[in-house]
Amino acid sequence: MYNEIGRRKTLRTRLSDARGWRRGVENWESYKLPDWLNLCEQFTSAGEFRNSYGAAQSAARNLGLWPEIEKLMVDSGKWSNQLYGIDGRKYASRPELIVANWLHYSKIEYISHPKLKLQETSKPYRGDFQLPKVANIEVFMFSKDRVKCRTNLPNWSKDYLNNRQKKELYYETEGLPFIAIEAGIYRQHGYKRYLSHIQQEFINLGLELCDPTNFPIEYSQHDLGINWALDDFINYAQTNNIQFLSHFQEKAQDLYNLIKIKGLRKQVRVKLDELYARRSIAYKEELRPIEDVRADCLRLGIIERSQYEHAHQKGLFPTDTPYSILQSYGITWFEFINGRKIDDFWAWETAKQFVRSFSFQSKTEFEKHPKTGSDWGFIRKSPSAPSGGYTEWTSWPDFLGNVSHEEQQANKDKVESNNKFIAEFITLDTATAVTYLKKLGLENTSKLKGMTRLYAQLRNRPDWIQLRDMLAARIPKVKTPSEAIAILMFEKCFYFSDFIAWRESNPNLQRIPKHPDRLGKGVFELVRKAVGLPAHDAKIRSSLS
DSSP, X not given: OHHXXXXXXXXXXXXXXXXXXXXXXXXXXXXXXXXXXXXXXXXXXXXXXXXXXXXXXXXXXXXXXXXXXXXXXXXXXXXXXXXXXXXXXXXXXXXXXXXXXXXXXXXXXXXXXXBOSOOSSSSOOBOSEEETTTEEEEEESOOHHHHTTOSSOOTTHHHHHHHHHHHHHHHHHHTOOEEEEETHHHHHHOHHHHHHHHHHHHHHTTOOOOOGGGSOTTOOOTHHHHTOOHHHHHHHHHHTTOOSXXXXXXXXXXXXXXXXXXXXXXXXXXXXXHHTTOOOOOOGGGOOOHHHHHHHXXXXXXXXXXXXXXXXXXXXXXXXXXSOHHHHHSSXXXXXXXXXXXXGSOXXXXXXXXXXXXXXXXXXXXXXXXXXXXXXGGSOXXXXXXXXXXXXXXXXXXXXXXXOHHHHHHHHXXXXXXXXXXXXXXXXXXXXXXXXXXXXXXXXXXXXXXXXXXXXXXXXXXXHHHHHHHHHTTSOOOOSHHHHHHHHHHTTOOSHHXXXXXXXXXXXXXXXXXXXXXXXXXXXXXXXXXXXXXXXXXXXXXXXX
């Protein structure tokens, strides 16, 4: 008989309703979205569904369907028993809602559900209302005296009375004025008696509420909050100084839950970032498809990671584009920009042979040629780039086949020499590497930049900053105007334009900052005055400044 009842779903439901039997085990994986919605329609709210059918609610959450189910039920208006005040906030009971609406119409500044310092667990207690610098307000569902007047007390009544006692003791200990509103009056004696009670409590504290006759103090519809659109949440945020989505969690948890139910978290966060001129963060679950990001890079002509990062900082991509390709998508920059792994490309000699078959006469011709066809997919998009190009790279004429055999061999020897040179540096410690560079006449990073591939390799070293600073220390820097003037006089460098033209080839002038007047106003004027030349720099070239 038990097995028969288990197989007959309608009978099982009727027995559950009539006899209070526990619901049978369901195959939740087989439930489609319409099945879930039909099941949820048997309950008047999400809370009732959770309390009455916890197994079903847990299954929906585990299957990842609960947010969508809850949103559809709320948007359809079938779960409509939630109480939202005129201010759009959610309230736990109608007596609490009446207080909120009356404060709102009376234009008294208040904070809903403020955090209290009273904390016994990881979460602090919350009050019902706070009038800043005036008093706190608690709407108590019942007191010890009024419990005697009730029958069928809820199972949470004992804990509630204990919490009320703790709150009252907390306000007394902290010396905080507070108004105790007895919600039982509304339940037992009606609306008008309850309003008189509230009004008298405020009069006792010296506060005056507006005449409630002309205002719908008791009015509430769930759609005051539940039908809010994006603009309503943003307007609320501006009015209440909410600058981040997390502030909704702190200051208006009920509205944050509503934003989450309606699936507007991303839109609210992005809109707030736009409002306060912030760059939006792209969260992993909200990232754009990688193919779209790659298409944007091709459209913008981006082939290097540094170009991508610069474009991202300038805001050239949509807000859901990540800053780090590797961190967000888990692939290297090379694989991202080329659409394949580095090992998938042709080797240097094979690539050269293929490209030379087109008889390109220049780099421009190569770049303008349509890179269509399967074979072009095996050529690196930026063959000369230090990062992602060919390590054997020599020059464009060599790559395209526009140089003689002798030049090709010379270039090949040069590449081999450079590669050997670079391999030596990889094994050297910082101090030894600096000594080696100095012997080669590469006393500073500006000279080192001329050796492109070596410079790129050194920048990838973990000790690059230390190595760079040690090289920079090779030329002592001028720090005072008098030091700069002495050097300029010695080098007979009387004009800024000459200083710019000679500086790269003169280590002595390199000791002076590129903009000497930052040391003290009029350095060159003082030099010309000392040697009897006109004070005005007639030779200055604006293009070199």
